[in-house]
Amino acid sequence: MARASTTSDVFNALGDVHRRDxxxxxxxxxxxxxxxxxxxxxxxxxxxxxxxVLSEVGLVKRRAEGRHRLYSLAPERLRPLxxxxxxxxxxxxxxxxxxxDYLQELQRRGDGSGL
Amino acid sequence: MARASTTSDVFNALGDVHRRDxxxxxxxxxxxxxxxxxxxxxxxxxxxxxxxVLSEVGLVKRRAEGRHRLYSLAPERLRPLxxxxxxxxxxxxxxxxxxxDYLQELQRRGDGSGL
DNA sequence: TTGACATATTGCGGTATCGAAATATGTTTG
DNA sequence: CAAACATATTTCGATACCGCAATATGTCAA
Numbered sequence: 001m002a003r004a005s006t007t008s009d010v011f012n013a014l015g016d017v018h019r020r021d022x023x024x025x026x027x028x029x030x031x032x033x034x035x036x037x038x039x040x041x042x043x044x045x046x047x048x049x050x051x052x053v054l055s056e057v058g059l060v061k062r063r064a065e066g067r068h069r070l071y072s073l074a075p076e077r078l079r080p081l082x083x084x085x086x087x088x089x090x091x092x093x094x095x096x097x098x099x100x101d102y103l104q105e106l107q108r109r110g111d112g113s114g115l
Numbered sequence: 116m117a118r119a120s121t122t123s124d125v126f127n128a129l130g131d132v133h134r135r136d137x138x139x140x141x142x143x144x145x146x147x148x149x150x151x152x153x154x155x156x157x158x159x160x161x162x163x164x165x166x167x168v169l170s171e172v173g174l175v176k177r178r179a180e181g182r183h184r185l186y187s188l189a190p191e192r193l194r195p196l197x198x199x200x201x202x203x204x205x206x207x208x209x210x211x212x213x214x215x216d217y218l219q220e221l222q223r224r225g226d227g228s229g230l
Numbered sequence: 231t232t233g234a235c236a237t238a239t240t241g242c243g244g245t246a247t248c249g250a251a252a253t254a255t256g257t258t259t260g
Numbered sequence: 261c262a263a264a265c266a267t268a269t270t271t272c273g274a275t276a277c278c279g280c281a282a283t284a285t286g287t288c289a290a
Contacts (some may be wrong), residue, residue, distance in 0.1 A: 002245065002278045003131050015116050015130035020199070027206060033267055046249065048268055067257040067266050075207040077252085078200060082207075084135070085197050090192045092197075108157060117275065117290065131278085148237055163238055182236050182287040227257045 007056035018042060019050050023059065023073065030063070030072040064096055122171035125195055135163050136184060138174065138188065145178070145187040 006013045019041075025031065025039045037047050051071055053058045054099055058077040063070045121128045129135055133155070140146065140154045152162050167184055169175045173192040178185045 012130035015127035017124065020126065027202065069267065073206055074201050078203050082200050085193060085200050087142065088190050088193050092193065093186055103214065182238065
């Protein structure tokens, strides 16, 4: 069965750093393909193809204006990712809390174990 | 150049839903390979291999105990992902604010445009 | 040591994906 | 209509990845 396709799974779509780069460029706002090409060092067909993937998976929206196609973020689609990461925040914080406790414990003891 | 490997790029490593499933199981705490196999419907070699990838990319830690290998989350490694998503929170919220403004504007006008 | 158990590794066939190059499509301007 | 411009699509060869089946490694218990 392999992985879910890049065009159907947001996580997999973001598995390519170039696509993340494109999204990062789009944070500033709507941009044409040419503008994206200029911002990043990628060929036009490469950018167009990554945009196709991002569009199919729902991470960007397309709008036509004359001979330009303007792409913009569809950040709602990042929600699955956001939610997934959020689940782990608790785990991360728990660990940090425990580390904190441990360090404070050490300090309370004031032991000179040399470790 | 293609994509960065699953064993070097956290995003790409998470591009496979099975690996996310394994991590989700590990949220509850440290588990042996067999316990993970029982929790998910995957073969033992499949689980072992995904764990290898997760281990190489730094998302889980391994500990030996007798003939068991116990795996646990290394959630600090999710920070790049967390940070990346966080960048987009502002965009998401801005959009929602703007939608709010728009809806309130409509209501203030009380126009019956039917749109 | 032998056998059972737990996990890891290897080899294989099939598929998805990538980058590059060439070309096609669609749009504006003259 | 023709030429220039902006973007999309197709084709190709190379590679990474997946799942499965078989097997190897390592550990405990008798």
